[in-house]
Amino acid sequence: MSPYIGTVKTASGATAVQVVYSERRGSKQMQHLGSAHTPEDLAALKAKAQRLVDGDQMSFDLGVDTTPAGTGSANAPVPVTSERAGHLIEAITSAYRVLRLDGAAGYDEVFQHLVMARIIQPGSKLDSVETLAEVGVRSASYATIKRHLPTYATTDFRDQITQACARHAGIGPGVLVLYDVTTLYFETDEADDFHKPGFSKERRLEPQITVGLLSDAHGFPLSVGAFEGNMAETRTMLPMIRRFQESFDVDDITVVADAGMFSSGNKKAIVDAGLHYIIGTKFKDLPYVIAQWRRDHPDQDYEDKQIWVEADRTGRGPEGTPHRVTYYRYSWD
Secondary structure, three states, rough: OEEEEEEEEEOOOOOEEEEEEEEEEEEEEEEEEEEOHHHHHHHHHHHHHHHHHHOOOOOOOOOOOOOOOOEEEEEEEEOOOOOOOOOHHHHHHHHHHHHOOOHHOOHHHHHHHHHHHHHOOOHHHHHHHHHHHOOOOOOHHHHHHHHHHHOOOOOHHHHHHHHHHHHHOOOOOOOOEEEEEEEEEOOOOOOOOOOOOOOOOOOOOOOOEEEEEEEEOOOEEEEEEEEEEEOHHHHHHHHHHHHHHHHHOOOOOOEEEHHHHHOHHHHHHHOOOOEEEEEEOOOOOOOHHHHHHHHHHHOOOOOOEEEEEEEEEEEHHHHOOOEEEEEEEOOOO
């Protein structure tokens, strides 16, 4: 039971104020706060008691007497007949509509509820039913969810979601996309053709899958893909980019990722496809362009965020552009 405030008349005519924490077999665990002889003292003691009842949670003054029956009040506790996290549900539903996912998914309520459940409390498909029930949403049964899953695994369904996200982000020619991967492990010892042990970012030994994510320059997700758990991270990038190109029909793309994602084969394949890439890396040796600047300015100190540009013209791109441009930036950090 929740703690409540109790008042008792004393033999002297004063009013004793208590906070009752529990009742069991006629015995009460309570805290006595004092006795009041005037209405002002009684109000002060009740306010003090209310702070103890509330703890760190502020209460609404609804003007309702919630004192349990039998403690001197004629009113019984207000019964809770149902609960609904209306503001949370409305916020998620509104975002879902703004992204036009309801149209992309063909207004599939099962998919929408799965998305909502994972935002509220990430868990299994079975857990999602309970999660939604706790916030007042009646979802489809577990059996119905399983029947819908094959549809969500199709390339066509994923392309519709990708297209909706890309349209919302305003993707067009010359788009800058960020790419990275992570791994998700499964609590099982049995591997299969898809769930396989591999390099784990969490240093786990269980079977896993590799998940790749493409986002726009602001971090808004555009496309997600899943790969075998033992696939090298560098091999996931090109399939993701090509799939994104096909689903949204965009050719001029610049890919940004850390140096570990760019194998020599990836770089060549991206350039051969007429695309561009930006990688960030550190150099052990002083690059030529900086060494030359050092020789030309022997008495000048480096400046914070100073930038040098070096163009590799050994190979020419379209319309005579340099094959590769490297930007070096100095930081006091």
